Amino acid sequence: MNFDKILQKPFLISVFVFNIILFGVIVFLLGYVQNLLDSDSRNNLEEIVSQNKNVITSKLLLDLNRLDIISNKISDGLKNKNITKEAELNKFLEDYSKNSIDDSLFLANKDGIAYVEKRIPIDISGRRYFKLAIDGISNISERTISRINGEYIFVGSVPLYYDNKIIGTIQKIYTEKQMNELFAASLFSSKGYMYVINSEGYIILHTKHINCALKSDNYFRDVYEYGNAEAVRKMKEDIKANKSGFMENVVNGEKTFSAYTPIEQVHDWYLVTSVPTDVIAENGNVVMKIFYMVMVALVLIFLVSICYFAWNKRRQKRTLEKIAFVDNVTGGNTYNKFLVDVQELLNKSTDKQFYVLNFDVDNFKYINNFYGFACGDKILRQIYNSVNSWMQPG
Incomplete structure (x- = not known):
């Protein structure tokens, strides 16, 4: 009925608004958690790059120190010979x-x-x-x-x-x-890889890795061809300022995090370490999957609860309507239902006239007294069915 639909509208609107708010909260939480994981991954990668640089620098300085020792010996030899x-x-x-x-x-x-x-x-x-x-x-x-x-x-x-x-x-x-062995390092179960470049982006060394199958001998040019012009611009600015930096890139369809830092002890060398995001944030990805599963479960539980609430409310409504509008003897409409239907009919058809037919069964109480109420109810149902069969739509 129209009246019932009107009553349902605030409930439906409330459910719709609540769903939108819930969806927005979930999207915000997912984005927030993903940003935390990305930030954590970035910090981990930058720390690893710094550690790799220290290891490589130590190896390089060790060799240069050996040359210094030889140089000092030669100087001493010259002094002895005057x-x-x-x-x-x-x-x-x-x-x-x-x-x-x-x-x-x-x-x-x-x-x-x-x-x-x-x-x-x-x-x-x-x-x-x-x-x-x-x-x-x-x-x-x-x-x-x-x-x-x-x-x-x-x-x-x-x-x-x-x-x-x-x-x-x-x-x-x-x-x-020998130089490749000097720079060899196992990064994230061999899934990470490194470059050594100069300030102009030309590749001096790189680890053996499928993603190091270079298109050219210039790292800037390769990153640019992968569609990351902004990362190239920022990287050039950082290198010019002798600063460390970080960028996201897509290599062979795989999203990667890359961190770069100058090797101060070696003139004009920069270390670039790249790692696929799904590797560096492997534990974080598990957390995100669990988070997604929990969110989906909560949404499903909420939807099931809403559906159950709506179904239960509808069932209760039908029960109440049956009590108020269905006669328990004949199964037909009660007088209250008659009043509601008449009111709706009059509201719809203001230009028409209607008539009310009312009749009674004389001395019906004698049937109940002599034959019992079950027989009387059966006769009432027969009368109802007969009258109802004569009725036309409307």
Whole structure:
């Protein structure tokens, strides 16, 4: 009935509004929890990058310190021989290189003339690692091509002092394999991977990983091609300011977290560590799944409760209507139901006239007295069914 529908509207509106509020709260909670997990993952990754940098830096500095020790020994040897002339100094450096049992070590004078493998003199004055060392900066070079065998190598270089002056440099050659082993690290069950890049983004080293199958030799260019131009811009700004940073990226369809930091002890090198988000936040993902399951369970419980409440309310309404509007003897309408139906009919049809037919059964009480109430009720039902069969719709 219209009256009943009107009564139901506030309830339906309340349920609808409550559902919207509940949905909004769930979405907010899910977003909040996800942000907490992402923040925790970011902090973990940045801490791991810092630890990796410290380990790698320690290894690099250990090798450079070894070169410094050799450099100090050579300086002591020069002092013992009391060499002062430049020609004598150069001859000493040449002889030392030729007599060295370690083929990976070679010396160069201040003019950049060095004796490397097979002790052939070559000019390294144009090499960046030599220029930095001759200026007093110990360093390890970027990947370069050997003039001897054409293979990729790295060169560690430190200044050589005598009488408080730099008279040359001492170098150690690292093969690409040796340098990769130096940087080898197991990250998140081998699912993480690392790059070493310079300030211009060119890749110096990288771990062996499927996601390191590079499109180019420049990390900036690769990230840009993955569609993350904003991350490239921020990364360039951070590197220019010699700052650490963090970015999210999508590599081969997989969302990753990447953190980068300068390796201060190695000139112009930066360490980039990348890890898939589902790996670094594995425990967090389990928590999120449990959270989703709990939320779904709560929503289902709420919906079932609402449905049960609505069903129970409807059942109670039908029970009350039956008590008020259904005659318990004939199963037909009561007088109260008649009044409600008449009122609705008059409200709908104000331009029509209606008539009321009323009749009674004379001396009906004698039937109840002589034959009993069960017989009387049966006769009343028969009368009701007969009259009801004559009725037309409306």
